[in-house]
Amino acid sequence: MHGYEIANSILRISQDVLQVEEGSLYPALQRMLIKGWVTAEWGTTAENRRARYYRLTAAGRKQLEVEVKQFERVIGAITRVIEAM
């Protein structure tokens, strides 16, 4: 996916809940590139325009799992706290 698609898909999947400043996606992508979690490659869109496509690497997938687990832990904790109230 290229940057615009990523931004759109976040919007779509979250059903317009997660509306961030779209541009801040790019510095974040740079940091992931440095870490080697994603790779970037130029390609063409359906409309035949040049675009940079980002793909998750194996290391990225692993990191994602770690992050998701971490996130679930936190969410779980928060949920439990809320439920206890």
Add this chain to the structure above:
Amino acid sequence: MKWLGEWARRLRMLLQRRQFDADLEEEMRLHLELRQQEQIESGVPADEARAAARRRFGNTTYLKEESHIAWGWEWLENLAQDVRYGLRTLRKSPGFACVVILTMALGIGATTAIFSVVDATLLRPLPFPEPERLVILQDDLPGLGARDVGMSPAEWEDLRRSGIFEYVSPTWFDENNLTGTEKPARVRITIGAPNYFALLGVKPQLGRAFNPEDHSPGILPEVLISDGLWKRAFGGDPHVLNKRVRMDTDLYRIVGVMPPGFDTPGRMGEERNVEIWAATSFYGSPLPDHPLRNPRILPTAIARLKPGLTLAAAQSRVDALVAAVQKEFPQDYPLESGWRVQLLPLKERVVGNFRQSLLLLLGAVGLVLLIGCVNVANLLLARASARGREMALRQALGAGRKRLIFQLLTESLLLSLAGGITGLTILFGAKPFLLRLIPDSFPRLNEFSINWGVLLFALGCSVMAGTVFGLAPALQAERVDLVHALKEAVRGSTGSRQQACTRRLLVAAEVALSLVLMIAAGLLLRSFWDLLNVRLGFRPENVVAVRTRLPAPNYPENDLYRTTAMEAPFLREILRRARELPGVEEAAIGDPAAMPLDESLRNLKQISEGQFFFTLEGCAARNDQPAVAERSSVTAEYFHLLGLTLLRGRVFNKEDNENTSEVAVVNDAFARTFWPEQNALGKRFKSKRAESLWVTVVGVIANARTESLAEAGVPKIYLNLYQSRERRLTVFLRGHLEPATVAEQVREQIQAVDPALPVAGAQTLNETVSASLAERRFSMEIVSLFALTALLLAGLGIYGVISYMVNERTHEIGIRLALGAKTGNILEMVLRQGLKLAIAGAATGLVGALIVSRLMGGLLYGVKPTDPVTFAGVAALLLVVALLACYLPARRALRVDPIIALRCE
């Protein structure tokens, strides 16, 4: 491994950062356009759609920068930018850049040059494996006031078996006649124990070293030769091994060739440049069959400590050993002589004498560098105030203070690095010339090089200097008051009060530093002058000395000169022939120690024969007197030839010869030391060596500075050459002679008597006297050169500050003149400003000089470290220069036309 990939990606980004920025831009544009399109498709007008897309996206420029910075190269890009900017500004003021770079080149170049000498001599370890384990053994008899008296073969045996050392080797230095090669030549030779090379840990480049376990009697019939001798005498022949050479008629087999650059780690110049190494275990013919305790025939010894043994531990074990030996042989070691064996690091012995001079030079050159830095700092400050507006403007536009400081520091570092590189280039170019300035007696001359350590030092110097002189202006810039600076800049006047104050402080410091250096130079100069004008007590003019040496074969039956009776006819014949040479008025023969002021020759005698210990008749029991003296053997003509004054008695005459009883002439110092308030004539003494005879004093001569220029009364004995079987001979000739011609004539005459004898080139006594000052001259010249540079820099500093001040006050001076001020008043005002600086600096400098001059006491002669004449004279000189430096800008101030001055507002 993870970080490796990460860095590779970062590096790739750095290399392709243009492409990176373009890609990012394109990517963001696509994003914006797609979003805009989406909006349009949902029915929003084009303009609004664009704005909405932008709003959703955020600040493009900021996000681009963020993405760029994420890769972590900001510092490098800033640096590159600063460097580019710095280069551009420097190119715009080439005069300024040139002055600064040259000042720094001078400072850093000179500092690096001195450092390379210090590095090669003091810092670098000796070129042997595990050099910290190498020591030299020094025997002292403090009870007799004698130092470094050498050891006996029996003591060597004791040390060898003590278990303290891995190896111990006495070393014996000699000069020998080498025959068996094309021309008879005199070569320097070191005789050590067979373990000598194992001890040093050096292997020959060809063949083998001696077997360290060999303990056979006599002198081993094997030698190793130096690379130089191999190439010179044998043409680098690879089949040189097993060839035979003859030294003093004895045959030796060459078993090895030492690598180039290897040299005996000698303590004096004459122990170095050795070309042949021989070995013996110091017993067996021609030496005594059993190692004796007395006399101390081995002048010195080196050793390698057992691994893991510290110097202190080894010393205490040696002390214990000495105590035990002393107890066992009370006859040989009377307790009152206080025999002691001292272990010194070998390097200390090789370079120790030069430490003080070298540190003085390093200190002096460091001061020059510092003064140069202060000067440059001043220039930069002046420039900074001219650039005040630029700085204020940049700050007003949002440049961070840190960025500004870094930028100024980058500029000064650029300058100092350029200076350092220029200095090094000059140094490389001038190296052969500079090396010639260094006196030959300097140790480890062959190890001088500009290596990585030296380069690193130069780099360090440049960075330090750049930081030092860049810091002041950079910190000043930090404190700029924006409003004030911008306003001032518009008005055309520059420089804050604080800045002016800093500049004055810097100049005062510069004056102080220069004064310290100049006083040091002044003291050295006065010492040198005093030494030059010292009353010698002998006449060195028109005397030429030519040297030869009689062979000393290992087998006495081969020795043509084995008794004085056999040698005397030779001496008479040489004298007769020498006297007949054209232009020769007088001729005499002596041993090497008879050569006045030639320390190398006196040392040669000492290190090959040891010191002269003697017993006075009737005082044999008394051991509290230092019974050691300088001695040389001469023929009767020597005293008149050299112009020595006879005080009492007589000099030698024809009746004193090989068949009569031994006689001596002593100097006044000797007579006074050993027979105070008695008549020395007719007194007798004898050498402590076995089988020596009583010698009667027949004459007393006045003291002469033949041993040392700096010392007046060194006790000295002159023995009769006909009675002393001396093998190393010096032929003295007085007359109007051309040294080169006379050397050749003497050679012909000597070789006409014995064709096997080598003859060494002629030396005039005047040359020797002047050469004996070489080391002092070297440090004096260099320090004076530095002091002059410092004076020049200080003068320039004062000039700079005062002319800057005058420029700044042109307006004020104009008004004063217009209001009727006299030129005298103006002149006084300017001069007072400058003199205040100079006097403040000089006062500080005098205090500094007092401290420094005390530290260099050992290098002075005749003057006290607090010599008031030097101090006052140098301070006065400095003030005169300061006045001159003020006068020039002051005169310019007076020429100010009030109208122009007022108009320039």
